[in-house]
Amino acid sequence: MSTTADNxxxxxxxxxxxxxxxxxxxxxxxxxxGGWRGWLSTVDHKEIGKRYLITAFAFLLIGxxxxxxxxxxxxxxxxxxxxPEAYAQLFTMHGVTMIFLxxxxxxxxxxxxxxxxxxxxxDMAFPRLNAFSYWVFLFAGLFLYSSFVLGKxxxxxxxNYVPYASREFNxxxxxxxxxxxxxxxxxxxxxxxxxxxVTLIHTRAPGMSINRVPILIWGTLTASVGNLFAxxxxxxxxLMLWMDRQLGTxxxxxxxxxxxxxWQHLFWxxxxxxxxxxxxxxxxxxxxxLPTFCRRPLVGYTAVALATVTTMVLGFGVWAHHMxxxxxxxxxxxxxxxxxxxxxxxxxxxxxxxxxxxxTGRPVFTTAFLYFSSFVLLFVIxxxxxxxxxxxxxxxxxxxxxxxxxxxxxxxxxxxVFPVVxxxxxxxxxxxxxxxxxxxxKWGFWTMFIxxxxxxxxxHILGLAGMPRRVYTYPSGLGWGLWNMVATVGSYVFAIGxxxxxxxxxxxxxxxxxxxxxxxxGPSLEWSTSSPPPVYNFAVIPTVASRxxxxxxxxxxxxxxxxxxxxxxxxxxxxxxGTSLLDAEPKxxxxxxxxxxxxxxxxxxxxxLFVGLLLHDWEGWWLVGLAALATxxxxxxxxxxxxxxxxxxxxxxx
Amino acid sequence: xxxxxxxxxxxxxxxxxxxxxxxxxxxxxxxxxATLFAxxxxxxxxxxxxxxxxxxxxxxxxxxxxxxxxxxLIAGSVTMWWGERGIKQGRRWQLVIGLIVSLLLGIxxxxxxxxxxxxxxxxxxxxxxxxxxxxxxxxxxxHVVVGLLILAVLLLxxxxxxxxxxxxxxxxxxxxxxxxxxxxxxxxxxTFYISPRxx
Numbered sequence: 001m002s003t004t005a006d007n008x009x010x011x012x013x014x015x016x017x018x019x020x021x022x023x024x025x026x027x028x029x030x031x032x033x034g035g036w037r038g039w040l041s042t043v044d045h046k047e048i049g050k051r052y053l054i055t056a057f058a059f060l061l062i063g064x065x066x067x068x069x070x071x072x073x074x075x076x077x078x079x080x081x082x083x084p085e086a087y088a089q090l091f092t093m094h095g096v097t098m099i100f101l102x103x104x105x106x107x108x109x110x111x112x113x114x115x116x117x118x119x120x121x122x123d124m125a126f127p128r129l130n131a132f133s134y135w136v137f138l139f140a141g142l143f144l145y146s147s148f149v150l151g152k153x154x155x156x157x158x159x160n161y162v163p164y165a166s167r168e169f170n171x172x173x174x175x176x177x178x179x180x181x182x183x184x185x186x187x188x189x190x191x192x193x194x195x196x197x198v199t200l201i202h203t204r205a206p207g208m209s210i211n212r213v214p215i216l217i218w219g220t221l222t223a224s225v226g227n228l229f230a231x232x233x234x235x236x237x238x239l240m241l242w243m244d245r246q247l248g249t250x251x252x253x254x255x256x257x258x259x260x261x262x263w264q265h266l267f268w269x270x271x272x273x274x275x276x277x278x279x280x281x282x283x284x285x286x287x288x289x290l291p292t293f294c295r296r297p298l299v300g301y302t303a304v305a306l307a308t309v310t311t312m313v314l315g316f317g318v319w320a321h322h323m324x325x326x327x328x329x330x331x332x333x334x335x336x337x338x339x340x341x342x343x344x345x346x347x348x349x350x351x352x353x354x355x356x357x358x359x360t361g362r363p364v365f366t367t368a369f370l371y372f373s374s375f376v377l378l379f380v381i382x383x384x385x386x387x388x389x390x391x392x393x394x395x396x397x398x399x400x401x402x403x404x405x406x407x408x409x410x411x412x413x414x415x416x417v418f419p420v421v422x423x424x425x426x427x428x429x430x431x432x433x434x435x436x437x438x439x440x441x442k443w444g445f446w447t448m449f450i451x452x453x454x455x456x457x458x459x460h461i462l463g464l465a466g467m468p469r470r471v472y473t474y475p476s477g478l479g480w481g482l483w484n485m486v487a488t489v490g491s492y493v494f495a496i497g498x499x500x501x502x503x504x505x506x507x508x509x510x511x512x513x514x515x516x517x518x519x520x521x522g523p524s525l526e527w528s529t530s531s532p533p534p535v536y537n538f539a540v541i542p543t544v545a546s547r548x549x550x551x552x553x554x555x556x557x558x559x560x561x562x563x564x565x566x567x568x569x570x571x572x573x574x575x576x577x578g579t580s581l582l583d584a585e586p587k588x589x590x591x592x593x594x595x596x597x598x599x600x601x602x603x604x605x606x607x608x609l610f611v612g613l614l615l616h617d618w619e620g621w622w623l624v625g626l627a628a629l630a631t632x633x634x635x636x637x638x639x640x641x642x643x644x645x646x647x648x649x650x651x652x653x654x
Numbered sequence: 655x656x657x658x659x660x661x662x663x664x665x666x667x668x669x670x671x672x673x674x675x676x677x678x679x680x681x682x683x684x685x686x687x688a689t690l691f692a693x694x695x696x697x698x699x700x701x702x703x704x705x706x707x708x709x710x711x712x713x714x715x716x717x718x719x720x721x722x723x724x725x726x727l728i729a730g731s732v733t734m735w736w737g738e739r740g741i742k743q744g745r746r747w748q749l750v751i752g753l754i755v756s757l758l759l760g761i762x763x764x765x766x767x768x769x770x771x772x773x774x775x776x777x778x779x780x781x782x783x784x785x786x787x788x789x790x791x792x793x794x795x796x797h798v799v800v801g802l803l804i805l806a807v808l809l810l811x812x813x814x815x816x817x818x819x820x821x822x823x824x825x826x827x828x829x830x831x832x833x834x835x836x837x838x839x840x841x842x843x844x845t846f847y848i849s850p851r852x853x
Contacts, residue, residue, distance in 0.1 A: 007820050008664040015656040125675040194682040201678050228682060232690035240697070240789070248779030249789065251697065257782035259704050262697060269693070566658065578673055588666045588673035636807055641816050641824050646668010649818040 007646075009589060011577075014569035016539040018530050023539055025571050030122070030536040032595040041595040043127035044535060048134050049113025050431065053424075055138055056106035060417075062145075063097035064495060066090045075488035077476035087472035088155040089174075093148060095158030096178070100185060101141045103278035103416050104223075108133075108192055110423055111220040111281060113431065115196065117526035117533060118214050120205025120542045122576040123592055125198040128599050128638065129191050135603035136188035143610060144181035147173050154178035157470060159267055159322075160241075162252040162260045167245040176614055179242040184610045186235035193224035193231075203576060204584045205525070207544040207562070211305075214524050214547075215298065218305045219284025223277035226312045230277070234270035237263055242613075261326060268319035276315040279411065280308055282419040283350060283379075286372045289419075289426050290354060292522045293369035294361025297548055297555075300353040307346035307353075314343050324395045333392050340390035347383055351376060366520070367441030371422025374449055378414025382407060385460065400470075403463025409456045421448070421501055428505075429519045433531040434512030440504045448497030455490025458483040523548035528564045540567040541577050544584075573644065591645040598638040605630040669823035680827045684834045687797070691838050694790050695845050701782055710783050712775070714850035723766040724843050727798075730759035731836040734805070738829050744819035746812065753809040756832065760802045767795055787846065794835075794842050801835040804828040 016022050032038040042048070070090055073079040082090065112130060116123050124130045147153050152174050156165045165175045200221050204213065241263065243249040250256025252263050291298045298304060320328060320336040354376045363369060385407040389395045398404060428436045467480050474480055518527035527550055529538055545560030546552055552562060568577055570589060578588035605627050612623030641647035666673060702709050737752015771791075776784040808828050811817065817825055 007666060007668075007670075009667050010664045011661045012657055013659045013661055015658060126679060129679075190686055194679055194686070197682050198675050198678040202675055228686045229689045232686055233693045236690060236693050236697075243785075243789065249785035250779070250782040251701070251785060256779075256785075257701070257705055258785075259701055262700055265700065266693060266697070568661070569657070578675070586661075586663075586665055588670055589668070590675065591668045632803065639807075639824070641811060646670070647821065647823060648816040649821045650816075 009572075011586075011589060012569045013567060014540055015566040016569065017565050018534045018536075018539045020539055022569065022571060023534065023536075026536040026539060027534065029571065029574050030534075032535075038595065040600055041597045043123070043131045043593065043595055043599070045112050045116050045124045045127065045130055046533065046535075048130050049109050049111075051134055052105050052109030052112055052137070054109075055134075055141070056102050056109055059097050059101040059141060060106070061498075063094050063102060064498065066094040066097070067491065068495060070094065071488040071491050073473065074484050076485065077474055077478075077481050079473050082472060084472045085155065086151075088157075088470075089148070089151075089153040091470055092154045092157050092160075092178075093145075096144060096154060098412065099158055099274075099278070100182070101137075101144070103412060104189065104274075105137055106420050107220065107223070107278065107281040107416075108137075110285065110420075110427070111196060111216070114216065114427065114526060115199055115220070116203070116537055117430075117529065118217060118524055119199070119203060120208060120525045120538060120544060121199070121203040122537045122541075122570075122574070123203075124195050125202050126191075126195045128593055128596050129195050131596075132599035132603055133188045133192040133195065135600050136184065136191075136606065139603055139607040140181055140185035140188060143184060143607065144177065147177040152177070159271065160263075162241065162244075162263045163254075165241060165263075166253060173614070176242060176245060179238040179245070180610050180614055182238045183235045183242075184607065186231045187606065189227055189231050193227040196220050196224040197228070201581050202578050203590065204579050205542050205544050206568070206577065206579055206584055206586050208579075208584045210582050210584075211302070212544060212547045214284070215287035215301070215304055215308070216281060216284035218308045219281040219287075222308050222312045223280050226273045226277050226315065229316070230270045230273035232270075233266045234274075237266035237270070240266075261323075264323050264326065265319070268322045269316075271322065272319045273312065273315045275411070276312050279415040280312065282375075282416050282423075284308070285419050285423045285426075286354065286375055287350075288524065289368060289372050289422060290357050291361075291548075292426070292520050293364045293366055293372070294357050295364065295521075296357065296361040297523075297551075298353065299356040299360065300349070301547060303349050304353045307349040310346040311343060314339060314346070318343065321390055321395070324392050325399050337390055337392050341387060344383070344387055347379075351380060351383075366425070367436070367438055367445055368422045368425035368520075370442065370445045370449075371418050371425065374445075375414060375418040375422065378410055378418060378452075381457075382410030382414050385410065398463055400468055401463035402459040402467045402469055405469050406456055406459035406463060409459070413452060413456070418448075424501075424505070426520070427526075428508065428512075429515030430526055430531050430533070432509060432512070433515055434508055435515045435519060436508040436512055437504050440500060440507075444497050444500035444504060446497075447500055448494055451490050451493030451495070451497050453490070455487050455492075455494050458486045458490070462487070518550070523551040525549060525564070538567075540565065540569050543567045593642075593645060596638070598634055602631060602634040602638060605634055669821065671823060671826060674823040674827065676823060676827045677830075680830045684830060687834065688838060691793070691841060694793060695841060698786050698790060698845055701786060705782065710787075710850055711781060712783075715770075715787075715847055717847055719766050719770040720843060720847050723763050723770075724839065726759050726762045726766065727836050727839050730756045730763070731833050733759065734829050734832050738822075738825055741812075741817050741822045741825055742819060746815070746817070749812055749817070749822075749825065750809070753805055753812065757802060757805050757809070760798055760805065764795065764798060764802075767791065790842060791846070794839055797835050797838070801832045804831055 032042045073081045152172050154177060155174050156170065160178060163169055200217060240251040244252055250258040252258045252260050254260065287298055287304055318336055318340045320332060321340045324333060358373060389398055389407060425436055425441055462480055462483050465479060515531050517529060517531050525542055543563045545562040549562035549564060552560060570576060574592040574594060576590050576592060577586050578590045579585055580587050609624055609627035609631060612620035612627055643650050733752050734756040737749045740748020740752060778785060778788045808825055811824065
């Protein structure tokens, strides 16, 4: 039986850094096996975060290559580099890759790496779930690309409307791969979101009350809560589509009494919140990065945090603005048009906060600052074109034209890619202990910025001139040739900018200047520990007393004294502190699980289950059965209560 | 390193009731699962409102198996609540009985549902209504099966004497899921069996 002594402990408060002797104990507690075993079994959030970043970037490059081939086709009228079938697969995979395999995962990478460091904790709330979420993402990405090599990739656009996606009109494996792959990917997104939510609720440093967390935390938290309520819609829609195709149900099939429009409702009920999920964390990165380079706190912290949440809440009530041309009743068109326009308000609040921060600060023009500040401009352009298409009559004219292509690229590249590249410049020293090259960085920035605008702004004009999206070629004499050539050249310049960034990345990885813990004079907790951080993050858990714990000495009007290198010493195994939801008062000493193969094993069995479902005509059922059994067994093994985690009556000590 | 002090308050160590991360994690899982059912039921009502009457095509489904099924499921939730209350006070026998009775009631629900399925004159692909009926009740049935797996594993762990009045987070977390399976059935039951009778 457990005793009171096992169950309760008064933690020691100590002064220490990762240079103190105690760090050896902590290192021993937290480090993994090393070698390939360690690689396969690690649950360290920093390792997982880096994997997310690199994998997402690989997908960005693949999606970029697909776009480059399409731009080559469209550069001149009557291009015939690609057949219509190949073009359909390319634009579909380009969208799927960028939206699902790059845009959110890359932000998950940042958040996985940074969250525990920003929160003054030693890991995410569920370290094994974190590893699982990465592996499932990776396998789902491979799954979605599995039919690409056979020339049978998904080919109905990323929003995959029925009846084109129905078996009758699309009998190959193309759509089945997409449908099942998206359900699998949804598992990864969902468990990742749960992990972020519980991490915020439960594992902040003492004193980091909810109104002191960095805006990136607000962004990722909002995105995660949004995902919790949005992802089921798309997983369900894809499962129902797969059932229509393979099991003979009639959800979307008119002849059986189904409704094709149900697909669009379910897809966009997910799709629009998702758009915010893939930009809000990036906006959070800018909200945290700009103050560092403007040498002042963010203007309107509370307003920006509330704007973040408001955007997502409103984002659940605007989905039908993707469906203005489908013949919905006028009443609902009016409602969705109005609600879409209302989103301008929280967006503008954030924009003015960023502008005021720059305006009233003393900006240091680093490469990261250039990316963050140009993001504001691109966001405004993308926002204005979005506002335009929120008006029903304008949308009826512009829907399914290149105007929409221009809009969504300004939004996704402007609000996601620019902050992401800026974020790499900003946090690269923390990830690696080295600085990226600023000269090459600035050249790369201007190449990207100019290339992007030259490449994508003309698409507005093409859209207004009536060029439909997703056409594999177009005849001459329509006046589209010139702007298409400009767009192709611009987008290639943009690609060169990306290449310069990658070259800078590789060179700096090996030869960058040593950065020290805080090269930019940043205000938040991640800058208080070594670069790269030790495996246990913090030798003692800091105590936080303000929003900018590292700036308290430099600012007159900040009250509060955070103690960074003095705090709870939790050294009896893998331990971190669990705190209360609003005020972050210490509530419990959390025992964290060690490295484990279970996340990898479970994601493999789950992926095999989906492979089994994909195999046609029930040949896969034996595989489905075996994989389901293995998944259950691996899940039970994973959840088995351990004395070392304080999950059983008999508690053990390391 | 310098030790400065020992904290004045003693804190619980490891998984303790609602201080366990898993407790919050299960709530989040239930939230997303509940949303999944909300979208399923949205699909039902959407397709119902776009179908020519009568809806359901063969009239409202009969209640003679569904009402006992509902009661059995609710009873299973009550017995599980009672069992969990036992371990909170250190009465392991009460948890064991609660788990066993809830398991049997859950199996009872599956049997009743199975009889109802077998008696239907239509199959999954017969009409949009039959697609909805088997898919949504099938989704729920799958959740009952997962819930039963959880109860069975908890029973095994209780037999291994893993839990006492101090340590039983796994039980509290698993029980949330079991209650969720009951609550979501009430929504499914209302949608399929009650709502067609209201018009």
